[in-house]
Amino acid sequence: MEVFKRLFNFYLNSSIHVALAALSLVWVTIIELNLECDTALLCFVFFATVTGYNFVKYFGVAKFHHRSLASWLKAIQLFSFVAFVAMCYFVLKLNVETLIVIGVLGIITFFYAIPIMVPKRYLFDDHKNLRQVSGLKVYLIALIWMFTTVILPIVNGDIAINFDVIITSVQRFSYVLVLMLPFEIRDLNFDSLKLATIPQKIGVVKTKIFGAILLMVFLLLEVLKVKSNQESVISTMSMTLITLTLLLYSNKNQSKYFSAFWVESLPIIWLLILLLLS
Numbered sequence: 001m002e003v004f005k006r007l008f009n010f011y012l013n014s015s016i017h018v019a020l021a022a023l024s025l026v027w028v029t030i031i032e033l034n035l036e037c038d039t040a041l042l043c044f045v046f047f048a049t050v051t052g053y054n055f056v057k058y059f060g061v062a063k064f065h066h067r068s069l070a071s072w073l074k075a076i077q078l079f080s081f082v083a084f085v086a087m088c089y090f091v092l093k094l095n096v097e098t099l100i101v102i103g104v105l106g107i108i109t110f111f112y113a114i115p116i117m118v119p120k121r122y123l124f125d126d127h128k129n130l131r132q133v134s135g136l137k138v139y140l141i142a143l144i145w146m147f148t149t150v151i152l153p154i155v156n157g158d159i160a161i162n163f164d165v166i167i168t169s170v171q172r173f174s175y176v177l178v179l180m181l182p183f184e185i186r187d188l189n190f191d192s193l194k195l196a197t198i199p200q201k202i203g204v205v206k207t208k209i210f211g212a213i214l215l216m217v218f219l220l221l222e223v224l225k226v227k228s229n230q231e232s233v234i235s236t237m238s239m240t241l242i243t244l245t246l247l248l249y250s251n252k253n254q255s256k257y258f259s260a261f262w263v264e265s266l267p268i269i270w271l272l273i274l275l276l277l278s
Contacts, residue, residue, distance in 0.1 A: 250263075
């Protein structure tokens with residue numbers, strides 16, 4: 001049992017779970033917009049997510065405690081290096097336009113983790129990174145996920161950005177924003193007030209109302225699509241209900257795995273529903 005627990009914690013802490021979630025959302029886009037499935041793109045998104053998330057999460061720790069890293073962190077470093085090599089391999093299989101989008105996302109991710117010089121009035125310290133800019137973090141993450149899971153497969157498939165793509169992009173931004181809310185509620189006990197997270201600014205109850213409104217927008221936008229089909233409508237309705245349930249149950253004292261596993265599992269569930277309906 002202890003071995004299983006350690007493996008499960010490694011699965012979560014090494015960002016494998018969140019990478020599967022990112023891969024799933026790309027696959028959802030491919031299915032909903034009838035794109036050609038590109039295995040190289042799916043593999044790239046998976047390994048790039050592992051690399052990017054582990055870089056953001058462990059950059060400071062590895063920088064200041066390199067010689068005294070715990071064994072689990074060393075294992076994550078090794079796994080991240082392998083993921084980085086795999087990411088570099090699969091990126092070579094993508095077209096030039098896709099590489100440009102990836103480059104922009106890479107720059108944003110870099111400055112999301114690395115301290116930069118920004119006017120002090122926006123920060124709680126002199127040299128901080130983008131995720132510590134007051135009120136920016138959750139919207140920046142939603143934007144990155146929207147570009148990664150919608151725009152990237154569109155550009156890679158050399159498909160024109162039409163009305164359905166715009167609607168899907170707004171849906172994805174709204175949905176990822178909702179997925180972030182349970183995390184922000186969980187972190188109320190730890191986040192600095194200067195971060196100005198949504199629950200800090202409007203409270204837990206209003207945060208859940210805000211999330212519910214976003215989910216209604218997410219659902220209603222589905223009927224506006226020119227080429228929406230029954231499978232997409234059913235999957236969108238299902239995800240709206242499941243996500244709303246988890247959002248309503250989220251609280252400051254939620255269990256260790258509530259957000260880190262169950263909430264991050266929602267994109268995977270979405271893909272499974274679509275695959276079952278297809």
